[in-house]
Amino acid sequence: MPKAKKSDSKPQKASTAAPSAPPAPNWPPLRPLLPAEDLALEALVPDQIYLIRNFLPSSLCKSYASFLASLPLTTTPGKPKKDEAVRVNDRFQVQDARFAETLWSGTAMKELATTRFGENDEDAYTSDGEPLSSKEREFKAQKVWGGEPLGLNPNIRIYRYSAGQFFAQHYDESNALTFLPQSATKAVPARTTWTLLIYLTSCSGGETIFYPDPTRENRNPEPISVAPEAGMALLHRHGDHCMLHEGAEVTGGEKWVLRSDLVVGR
Numbered sequence: 001m002p003k004a005k006k007s008d009s010k011p012q013k014a015s016t017a018a019p020s021a022p023p024a025p026n027w028p029p030l031r032p033l034l035p036a037e038d039l040a041l042e043a044l045v046p047d048q049i050y051l052i053r054n055f056l057p058s059s060l061c062k063s064y065a066s067f068l069a070s071l072p073l074t075t076t077p078g079k080p081k082k083d084e085a086v087r088v089n090d091r092f093q094v095q096d097a098r099f100a101e102t103l104w105s106g107t108a109m110k111e112l113a114t115t116r117f118g119e120n121d122e123d124a125y126t127s128d129g130e131p132l133s134s135k136e137r138e139f140k141a142q143k144v145w146g147g148e149p150l151g152l153n154p155n156i157r158i159y160r161y162s163a164g165q166f167f168a169q170h171y172d173e174s175n176a177l178t179f180l181p182q183s184a185t186k187a188v189p190a191r192t193t194w195t196l197l198i199y200l201t202s203c204s205g206g207e208t209i210f211y212p213d214p215t216r217e218n219r220n221p222e223p224i225s226v227a228p229e230a231g232m233a234l235l236h237r238h239g240d241h242c243m244l245h246e247g248a249e250v251t252g253g254e255k256w257v258l259r260s261d262l263v264v265g266r
């Protein structure tokens with residue numbers, strides 16, 4: 001197996017962004033959404049991969065994908081830098097703290113990742129059979145997310161993969177940043193701990209495939225393959241605990257993805 005590379009998810013610092021950095025797009029409103037109580041954070045692999053199905057309704061995904069097609073996407077590569085993963089897709093990247101905040105607290109994301117975390121787990125009850133309080137759930141959540149969740153990375157990335165395009169095996173890095181939470185007046189030291197992918201289309205091929213490390217108990221673990229589903233959000237742990245993964249080649253249709261990261265306090 002070729003040596004897995006890093007993805008180049010390093011955010012541009014707003015202060016040092018190139019003069020050519022694109023202005024924030026005039027994103028269509030994230031409406032209508034399904035009621036948050038109809039959605040759930042589903043553990044595909046506990047502590048590693050979580051899914052939120054129907055995070056965005058499919059009608060909204062359709063209008064989003066056609067809006068995104070109007071943005072100035074650029075095709076990669078170029079030539080990947082020495083230790084960057086090979087990827088071939090069209091992408092658009094922008095620093096947009098307001099949009100990141102809307103995706104976090106204007107949707108079910110914040111609630112599912114904090115006060116409702118683990119609500120359907122077997123251990124969601126105390127030994128007396130009482131449901132865990134929302135404070136206790138928040139505490140559990142912080143262990144999984146690697147700190148107190150503050151919001152989503154303003155470094156928003158849009159990918160479009162057409163037939164034949166893919167993102168080769170790699171690990172996603174954690175990035176340090178300073179972050180201004182919605183309710184705060186001062187930016188705080190923060191870091192990214194989980195990758196967020198929101199699939200806006202379904203397609204043929206294009207699965208996000210994770211390769212668990214072999215263990216003593218299981219020397220040859222099966223890869224975990226997630227087929228893009230319009231409106232589904234996927235969170236996976238990154239940085240030191242990132243699983244090797246790839247975006248498999250799209251064989252039919254287009255795969256559109258909105259990418260950000262979970263940001264926690266450091």
Ligand SMILES: O=C(O)CCC(=O)C(=O)O
Nearest residue numbers: 007172207208246247259
């Ligand atoms: O497109 C995918 O399925 C994977 C994307 C990815 O791995 C990344 O953005 O780092």
Ligand SMILES: [Fe+2]
Nearest residue numbers: 007171172245
């Ligand atoms: Fe990745």
